Amino acid sequence: MKRTDIGQYAVSIAGSESVRAFVPAPLPPEPQLQLEGTVRDALDRALLALGRLDGAAATLPDVHLLLYTYQRKEAVLSSQIEGTQSTLDDLLAHEIGEAAGVPLADVAEVSRYVAAMTHGLRRLREGFPLSNRLLREMHSILLESGRGAEKTPGEFRKSQNWIGGSRPGTAAFVPPPPQEVERCMSDLERFLHSNAPALVKAALAHVQFETIHPFLDGNGRIGRLLITLVLCHEGILREPLLYSSLYFKQHRQQYYAELNAVRESGDFERWLEFFATAIRVSADAATTTGRRIFTVFREDRDRLKGIGRQAPTALLIQEALQAKPLATIAALTEVTGLTTPTVTQSLRELEKLGIVRETTGKARGRVFTYARYLDALNAENEPKVG
Structure with missing residues (x-):
């Protein structure tokens, strides 16, 4: 009008x-x-x-x-x-x-x-x-x-x-x-x-x-x-x-x-x-x-439960990355209360499963991203009008 x-x-x-x-x-x-x-x-x-x-x-x-x-x-x-x-x-x-x-x-x-x-x-x-x-x-x-x-x-x-x-x-x-x-x-x-x-x-x-x-x-x-x-x-x-x-x-x-x-x-x-x-x-x-992301969280938890002795600490790392999906080893050590070697080993397990990805390529000061989370967040295609 x-x-x-x-x-x-x-x-x-x-x-x-x-x-x-x-x-x-x-x-x-x-x-x-x-x-x-x-x-x-x-x-x-x-x-x-x-x-x-x-x-x-x-x-x-x-x-x-x-x-x-x-x-x-x-x-x-x-x-x-x-x-x-x-x-x-x-x-x-x-x-x-x-x-x-x-x-x-x-x-x-x-x-x-x-x-x-x-x-x-x-x-x-x-x-x-x-x-x-x-x-x-x-x-x-x-x-x-x-x-x-x-x-x-x-x-x-x-x-x-x-x-x-x-x-x-x-x-x-x-x-x-x-x-x-x-x-x-x-x-x-x-x-x-x-x-x-x-x-x-x-x-x-x-x-x-x-x-x-x-x-x-x-x-x-x-x-x-x-x-x-x-x-x-x-x-x-x-x-x-x-x-x-x-x-x-x-x-x-x-x-x-x-x-x-x-x-x-x-x-x-x-x-x-x-x-x-x-x-x-x-x-x-x-x-x-939102539903896709929580499906990723659940699937990743289930996969981590099956990795053996590393499962409890790996689950703590995954939980911390749900809150902030980009983090350093130092930050994860602080928020989980785990030791640096334990966090580092747990991150290796998450990397093997494709859950996290190291983004810097450096030996020191490495940064890890919860890759499956961010991939799910950015998965939208062009919205349909109809």
């Missing part, structure tokens, strides 16, 4: 140029959303998929084992949309003090995303409201050092920004003038506290945030984090096990096209259908992956 009252343009100064900046109308859209037909079907299917994911999380032996890697996978994928080259393996290596295979700035950026996500979810669990203050806190963490640190972390912008193009005059889109940002974000905060259906609220909040583009940097990542925050805050997900950025990354051009369709014609229904499909496919993938 196309709308005429979607916002207005205002003249803004960006550098030495005068540009037309778009100021979106407050949510919810007027006239009201037409949630019927294919849009309703997409929303219903997404909610069912989220229910399956939440139900699966409740039945898995220890869902918190998945949170560590699921959250990091989302951080990697969301950051890749913005151009970083860091992989999940790079991030896990960085977190244990090992050199990653990409520039430090890339992997540090993803690490700060994890910290921002963790902070936001912890604040919500403590009863802090989903608010602009929380978004600013998360933004401050996201850009606290490295690239973007000079772009006023934790503060709404006081200058004009733009999306696409080498300068404002050639931009694909120019967000609201800086003097309108505070008001636009206050309107968005009010919508976050409205009684709109949770999935609709997450979808509209994301597109509105991206349109306002309230920060000088990091808007895409905070905007995608907002999706998870809304779904957890509204009780749709008890645990943040959704990595929707995989779908957005694999359908990047359509993702941007649907965001632009809202800004250009107010076609919120078209965006809702795309968003709901993204959530459904992502939730189903997360459910399947």
Whole structure:
């Protein structure tokens, strides 16, 4: 559905140029959303998929084992949309003090995303409201050092920004003038506290945030984090096990096209259908992956029980690697309480079975990865839309 009252343009100064900046109308859209037909079907299917994911999380032996890697996978994928080259393996290596295979700035950026996500979810669990203050806190963490640190972390912008193009005059889109940002974000905060259906609220909040583009940097990542925050805050997900950025990354051009369709014609229904499909496919993938990972855990335990005298210590190593699937011998010695020779011998047994893989090729300072776990985590193919 196309709308005429979607916002207005205002003249803004960006550098030495005068540009037309778009100021979106407050949510919810007027006239009201037409949630019927294919849009309703997409929303219903997404909610069912989220229910399956939440139900699966409740039945898995220890869902918190998945949170560590699921959250990091989302951080990697969301950051890749913005151009970083860091992989999940790079991030896990960085977190244990090992050199990653990409520039430090890339992997540090993803690490700060994890910290921002963790902070936001912890604040919500403590009863802090989903608010602009929380978004600013998360933004401050996201850009606290490295690239973007000079772009006023934790503060709404006081200058004009733009999306696409080498300068404002050639931009694909120019967000609201800086003097309108505070008001636009206050309107968005009010919508976050409205009684709109949770999935609709997450979808509209994301597109509105991206349109306002309230920060000088990091808007895409905070905007995608907002999706998870809304779904957890509204009780749709008890645990943040959704990595929707995989779908957005694999359908990047359509993702941007649907965001632009809202800004250009107010076609919120078209965006809702795309968003709901993204959530459904992502939730189903997360459910399947979780079950696959715990199948790997069970199969590996059964295989290790049959190796004889080394079985008890090898099982302790496997259990430690379930919590953090990349580790050094020193780290495994500390967490299990075993001696260095015992850990080393147990790792040899796990290597023989193809359960772990040594990643450095060095004689000293070796790093071991729970290969079957990470292979299962990364086993998704291109998501199917149908």
